[in-house]
């Protein structure tokens with residue numbers, strides 16, 4: 001299966017801008033600036049940590065960093081698609097927990113293949129996403145309420161089912177565990193998989209009509225309606241996708257850790273949303289790229305790992321994540337005001 | 350440009366309404382309306398603010414579903430489940446309120462939902478870009494297809510809307526006040542494009558509060574009043590006065606009821622105001638009791654001057670004084686406190702809180718006067734709102750309804766009311782009667798005139814030349830960011846103002 005997992009990872013980074021604009025508009029430059037500064041912060045952080053503790057960047061260190069980041073990157077990719085439509089999916093953490101546990105129970109003591117587990121995870125996650133999505137789009141219940149409700153419902157189900165038990169790595173088939181620990185050419189499978197999903201999503205959002213429509217919906221829902229965009233169907237699909245990706249992440253969680261308790265990934269939803277927003281996707285929808293969101297996820301993961309290496313209390317991790325989130329949201333507001341004014345001025349010249 | 354249909358007159362209607370009714374709660378917006386649009390014919394829809402014009406259009410466009418009656422497409426009953434159905438049937442619509450995606454490029458805005466595709470269903474970005482460039486050329490404007498829509502002036506927003514409607518081969522072109530924000534030359538350009546489409550066989554439905562435009566462009570007119578059909582007739586042989594009488598149901602008084610001005614002391618002083626790349630070195634005074642018009646082409650920098658005077662934008666240099674007191678730059682709060690009020694051009698974005706009620710919106714700026722120990726007095730808010738609603742003949746259901754429920758023109762009136770209610774000593778109005786029907790237009794003019802007679806200093810930005818000439822004691826003309834002429838009322842006429850506005854030399858006014 002390694003052959004199928006490798007393909008398009010690095011290809012798409014240098015495509016033309018979404019609008020196909022020559023030179024790029026001011027707003028796009030601002031967005032790039034955001035991605036650039038996150039990238040720079042990331043590099044600085046890695047360098048600084050490495051100087052203090054060189055083991056941070058030895059073979060094992062890099063591998064750990066990539067492994068740690070891949071699940072968050074995956075979840076951030078799914079979340080981005082939802083946030084772009086001016087919605088939010090707070091249930092992702094619980095979906096990861098549920099699918100990881102469900103996949104674990106399903107394969108314990110059997111010799112199912114890794115592909116079966118992945119498909120099962122994706123299917124289960126899609127169902128969760130469809131429920132949230134249907135309530136938000138067709139039920140017209142605010143996304144925050146629906147997905148917070150889903151978070152607790154799924155968590156409850158998970159706990160009731162697990163009943164304090166856990167999945168033991170010893171019972172998980174080797175084929176599945178290999179997916180979590182194996183690698184090709186020194187690169188672990190997990191980050192490769194995440195990169196594939198990320199690149200495919202980025203490509204879809206830019207090259208396909210329905211991808212652009214997600215941006216339109218987030219940018220101006222009323223105008224989207226008048227433009228004849230099937231808003232509800234698109235939003236439903238966005239949630240199904242976010243759910244599917246969370247389900248995939250759940251299956252990978254099982255593959256990576258082998259041992260799974262009922263509340264795996266508990267509380268991750270906020271980290272995921274932070275990663276997305278820090279990465280430049282506006283919480284009000286319509287702006288940003290999944291590449292940025294992935295960078296955000298990478299940054300947050302690296303901060304976590306760096307703090308461990310630097311032997312700083314992990315409580316700081318939450319505080320820093322929170323501070324970054326606030327900073328991101330406030331710069332978004334300020335920058336948006338500035339660009340509006342600048343563009344207005346420019347349009348007069 | 351002949352306005353008659355091609356030979357073999359009276360072709361079958363392409364799109365028609367038969368006995369259509371539509372209500373919003375207790376408001377009956379349309380009652381038993383029938384209308385026929387024919388290929389190769391331009392049809393006008395006239396009526397006061399709130400008469401039901403936009404509602405009718407949205408019914409044709411598949412946005413509203415009628416409660417009674419049918420939409421007929423090529424004579425067959427058609428049910429549009431949404432705007433996409435109507436579009437697929439070849440109906441292009443320019444809505445009254447801009448419907449742009451601020452975060453997306455102009456090109457994407459125009460082709461959203463129907464981008465040209467290449468292999469595997471992917472968007473052909475290059476084709477989208479090129480087609481947008483071609484549309485801009487056809488409309489004779491210089492807008493970069495790749496720039497985002499955020500920050501576009503309303504005139505430019507309107508151009509993008511027009512380009513959107515022209516971007517596919519429409520059999521029916523429906524336009525809800527497309528010219529409200531356009532200059533004369535842009536309007537002329539739009540009309541010639543529309544004429545071409547019409548002679549190629551498109552049916553056109555056109556709404557405007559500028560009656561001259563209706564007579565210029567159309568052959569047939571349907572008039573609505575309070576949701577009911579008053580008349581549907583050829584324009585030939587109809588006079589403007591008759592049309593107005595159909596709309597308002599009575600004769601209209603004098604159109605520009607200008608009262609004699611007795612200017613007092615200087616209320617507003619602007620000196621050498623400059624904003625890099627937008628306008629420079631602008632100096633003028635406005636005295637108490639005087640209406641000064643700021644004329645010029647759209648894009649000359651008039652609105653920007655107003656914004657800078659009021660402190661919404663920060664000027665790079667220069668000084669503003671209100672009643673002798675220097676104003677702190679860049680602070681609208683300070684400006685309001687000093688007695689300045691600004692009715693902005695872009696009312697939807699800058700002027701109103703759409704979800705808030707009518708009374709709340711009118712009360713918004715006057716909060717200080719209405720406050721008792723920090724609490725807003727509801728009763729005071731309501732009394733004031735209903736007073737202004739009456740003075741501006743606002744058409745509404747209840748004062749507690751959201752402003753978003755009002756018709757476009759009535760929303761404009763709310764913005765006016767909101768600022769007039771602050772009882773300012775200097776009032777800056779940017780396009781005060783844009784989108785307002787003829788009857789109320791005269792009402793607004795009467796109001797401005799009487800306020801000035803009571804000592805208010807008024808600076809009025811207007812692209813409506815008759816309005817400028819009819820209302821102003823003095824006309825200041827801007828051209829490309831500079832104040833180029835100051836023309837007293839006695840000498841102001843169409844020719845002198847236009848000469849200065851287009852930068853032609855030899856205007857009779859002294860250069861400022």
Ligand SMILES: Nc1ncnc2c1ncn2[C@@H]1O[C@H](COP(=O)(O)OP(=O)(O)OP(=O)(O)O)[C@@H](O)[C@H]1O
Nearest residue numbers: 373378398399400401402403404754755756757758
């Ligand atoms: N979404 C809505 N909800 C409630 N009432 C509405 C809504 N849309 C329109 N109305 C009401 O229906 C009536 C007709 O409104 P419409 O927008 O069709 O007027 P109009 O003729 O287009 O006026 P204008 O010239 O001011 O644009 C008005 O009384 C308005 O308040």
Ligand SMILES: [Mg+2]
Nearest residue numbers: 403445756757
């Ligand atoms: Mg209207």
